[in-house]
Amino acid sequence: MMKHIYYKIIPILLLFFTVGVFGQTQEEIQRLTKSYIEQSATEFNLNLNDIREWSITSEHISEKSGIHHVYGIQKYHGIEIYNALFDLHIFNKNEVVAYHNHFLINLDQKVKRTNFSPNISAINATQSAAKQLNLTITKPIVIIEKARDVSQKQLISASEISSDFIPARLMYYLNKSNELILVWDITINELNGKNWWSLKVDASSGLILDKVNWVQSCSFGEHKHFENKIIKRKERDENFTPNSLVGGYNVYPFPIESPNHGNRSLVTNPDNAIASPFGWHDTNGIKGAEYFTTRGNNVHSYESNSGFSPNGGSSLTFNFAVNTTYSSGNQSEAAVITNLFYWNNILHDIWYQYGFDEASGNFQEKNYTNAGSNSDYVNARAQVGLQCNAFFGTPPDGSNPTMSMYIGNCGTALRDGSIDNVVIAHEYGHGISKRLVGGRTNTNVLLNQEQMGEGWSDWVGLMMTIETNDQEEDLRPVGTWLLGQNANGVGIREWPYSTNMTASQYTYDDIKTLSVPHGVGSVWSSMLWEVTWELINVYGFDSDLYTGSGGNNIAMQLVIEGLKLTPNSPGFIDARDAILQADQILYNGANQCYLWKAFAKRGLGVSAKQGSVNSRSDGVEAFDEPECDSCLDNRPITQNVNSGQTDNQQASNSITATNIINSGATANYDAGNTVFLRPGFHAKNGANFRAFIQGCSTNRSRFSTKIREDQITDTTSENLEAPNELTQNTDFGIKI
Numbered sequence: 001m002m003k004h005i006y007y008k009i010i011p012i013l014l015l016f017f018t019v020g021v022f023g024q025t026q027e028e029i030q031r032l033t034k035s036y037i038e039q040s041a042t043e044f045n046l047n048l049n050d051i052r053e054w055s056i057t058s059e060h061i062s063e064k065s066g067i068h069h070v071y072g073i074q075k076y077h078g079i080e081i082y083n084a085l086f087d088l089h090i091f092n093k094n095e096v097v098a099y100h101n102h103f104l105i106n107l108d109q110k111v112k113r114t115n116f117s118p119n120i121s122a123i124n125a126t127q128s129a130a131k132q133l134n135l136t137i138t139k140p141i142v143i144i145e146k147a148r149d150v151s152q153k154q155l156i157s158a159s160e161i162s163s164d165f166i167p168a169r170l171m172y173y174l175n176k177s178n179e180l181i182l183v184w185d186i187t188i189n190e191l192n193g194k195n196w197w198s199l200k201v202d203a204s205s206g207l208i209l210d211k212v213n214w215v216q217s218c219s220f221g222e223h224k225h226f227e228n229k230i231i232k233r234k235e236r237d238e239n240f241t242p243n244s245l246v247g248g249y250n251v252y253p254f255p256i257e258s259p260n261h262g263n264r265s266l267v268t269n270p271d272n273a274i275a276s277p278f279g280w281h282d283t284n285g286i287k288g289a290e291y292f293t294t295r296g297n298n299v300h301s302y303e304s305n306s307g308f309s310p311n312g313g314s315s316l317t318f319n320f321a322v323n324t325t326y327s328s329g330n331q332s333e334a335a336v337i338t339n340l341f342y343w344n345n346i347l348h349d350i351w352y353q354y355g356f357d358e359a360s361g362n363f364q365e366k367n368y369t370n371a372g373s374n375s376d377y378v379n380a381r382a383q384v385g386l387q388c389n390a391f392f393g394t395p396p397d398g399s400n401p402t403m404s405m406y407i408g409n410c411g412t413a414l415r416d417g418s419i420d421n422v423v424i425a426h427e428y429g430h431g432i433s434k435r436l437v438g439g440r441t442n443t444n445v446l447l448n449q450e451q452m453g454e455g456w457s458d459w460v461g462l463m464m465t466i467e468t469n470d471q472e473e474d475l476r477p478v479g480t481w482l483l484g485q486n487a488n489g490v491g492i493r494e495w496p497y498s499t500n501m502t503a504s505q506y507t508y509d510d511i512k513t514l515s516v517p518h519g520v521g522s523v524w525s526s527m528l529w530e531v532t533w534e535l536i537n538v539y540g541f542d543s544d545l546y547t548g549s550g551g552n553n554i555a556m557q558l559v560i561e562g563l564k565l566t567p568n569s570p571g572f573i574d575a576r577d578a579i580l581q582a583d584q585i586l587y588n589g590a591n592q593c594y595l596w597k598a599f600a601k602r603g604l605g606v607s608a609k610q611g612s613v614n615s616r617s618d619g620v621e622a623f624d625e626p627e628c629d630s631c632l633d634n635r636p637i638t639q640n641v642n643s644g645q646t647d648n649q650q651a652s653n654s655i656t657a658t659n660i661i662n663s664g665a666t667a668n669y670d671a672g673n674t675v676f677l678r679p680g681f682h683a684k685n686g687a688n689f690r691a692f693i694q695g696c697s698t699n700r701s702r703f704s705t706k707i708r709e710d711q712i713t714d715t716t717s718e719n720l721e722a723p724n725e726l727t728q729n730t731d732f733g734i735k736i
Helices: 026-039 122-132 333-352 421-436 453-464 508-512 518-539 551-565 572-586 592-601
Strands: 054-061 068-076 079-091 095-101 142-148 153-157 166-174 180-189 196-202 208-213 215-217 248-251 265-267 299-303 378-382 390-393 402-405 632-637 646-657 666-671 674-677 688-693 732-735
Touching: 026 054, 026 068, 026 079, 026 095, 079 180, 095 572, 122 142, 122 153, 122 166, 122 180, 122 196, 122 208, 208 215, 248 333, 299 333, 333 378, 333 402, 333 421, 333 453, 390 421, 402 421, 421 453, 421 551, 453 518, 453 551, 508 518, 518 551, 518 572, 518 592, 518 632, 551 572, 572 592, 666 674, 674 688
Parallel strands: 079 166, 299 378, 378 402, 632 646, 646 666, 646 674, 666 688
Antiparallel strands: 054 068, 068 079, 079 095, 142 153, 153 166, 166 180, 180 196, 196 208, 215 390, 248 265, 390 402, 674 732
16 A cells, blocks of 8 residues: 655754765765655655665755755556655754555555566557547557666657657556556657646556646536537738737736726736746747747747737837637637737746745746756647636656637626736746646546646635735635626635635535535635635735735745645645644744634644545545734734624734724734834724733733824833724834
8 A cells, every 4th residue: 555644854864974965965965865665664664675666756956945856656666656756855954744655555565576577568458548549540550769778768759649749658656456567658648738648558458547637627517508619710810910009019918807897008018037038929038039929938829729828029019900709700819819828928937926836837938047857838829719717738857838718608798718817827836836846747647536727726826816906705706707607606616715604615524425526626726725825814914926025925935835845645744734834834833823814714623634645535524723923023913803893913023904993893013122113003092002022922011002082101111192993104113
């Protein structure tokens, strides 16, 4: 059987290493990993033969956290064993902050002794698989690259069934009889773009034993308004040429969710110098654009059937008219493809800041840092056909992912998915989660019943479209534009996202009855939304998603680092613990209380039980929180306090308050040195406000201010006359 255990912080007993993890050679990384696998073998019931052969498949150091993430796989006779994975995460040279092991135990007993070589060739396996998938081959299959090494790795061309060359290699696979047998691992990317099969074909019988579709379907429900067929295209309007404005992209810019939520504008020079140092139209790392169409290092966006990409000319000005009601007579190809190009690039550049970069397996034609694998920009296909759906196919690092956006026939009007930005972001989110969980070279990691891929994707969409004036109890439906609804429509999920438990009632137990994977994902996304707003309430919201320091930025950083720490085939508690662990490393555990509060609110408290990750029916929800120290050095307070509520906050150095304390509410703010009442702070008539210069202490006697109709009382000095309400329109600090 396979097991996995999550460790919090475990010192590695490797005192003989004089060189730290950071900057180590590959040989040193190999030696360190080997030592830890051996030291922990008994924890996983592994014998010496079980851990004799393995290899590291990818590794990188997160720039923000400094964690060295190492991913690998078990082998037998030099051949990899499917999904027998491990991941090891090291911090500060010798601390393992997380380790998960899915090695097969008692390996020798599982090997079918007569199965050391294949009985059929890779070509035979491909032909057999095609027949089982109802794909027709009439032409000879050609070997592009001949077999090499013990796994007989090779490359096959079968253009009638696959739009890409078909990679093939031998692997070992544990069958239903608990036998380890040889299989051909092959990948077929069907011509229609809807299926991208990762197949395990029995190397003796030719039967498909395991198939995974790398294309994630995000169906928005059953709709019968139109047939699902490719639209017959009219001749292209020759007037689709750029306007005379200089530079930029006429789009629905982030954070605008869709035409329901705002207007288009011409955005100039939106590329980020860190993530896209040579701009969005470069592919060779030399100053100057290689393409003047919607193609570049991060994405190639085009009309699916004709391959058309709009041309911005030498000034790279993509300014085209748009018709938001799609019709065969006015398809607005250039405008919507420009929007799709812009959003894929924005997603690339923003999430790069948080650690979805070259080293961890992001999507780029050229990796400017030389980390990770090249040649995998996103193929973003617009107007694929009429369907209430969207797709994202995520292969391993080094192969191009595919985003497929449709004309939504979900309501009475046709809506183009390429201008529903939350759906675009959702699809891109599938690529993020699949490349980060389990490492960049293995995207067959989110396949179990309790996996949360759809939840991460919904959350990515929400984070990219959150706006400055949004409130935590606002209702945030997903996909209203594509569904033909207005901005206040119900969206594609059972409940809209909100921290209001009446409006959005998801808790952990709901995964037992909701659909897989979308319903299960909705519960996880609601938990991440709670995390986000809990942090925004403490640190405020920052509209700068690149270098901001708000609670939303902290949430984005924690989730990305958490994905890297999340084990293969995770459950909710696995992913929760990964985020808690990320906070320990990134922020010295400053947010533990807030994170626990958010998770516990939705049933993922301390006493919650995950059960098997392959079942969604055996978990136990719990709403308890741990006792924890919530004292930060400096604490911003932005969340208003309403009547009947009590807000107790403390900090060892300073508190900065810009919130409103309403009548009937109580607030006690205790800092070690200064309580700042900044512009926007307002303690209304009838509110009880007390500030203490003590700092994380129960002694609340140093300074007290009670808002009454007649006075403010300072217990350390004379009484002061006061208005009926305390409002700070200028900076004011209460100091020791």
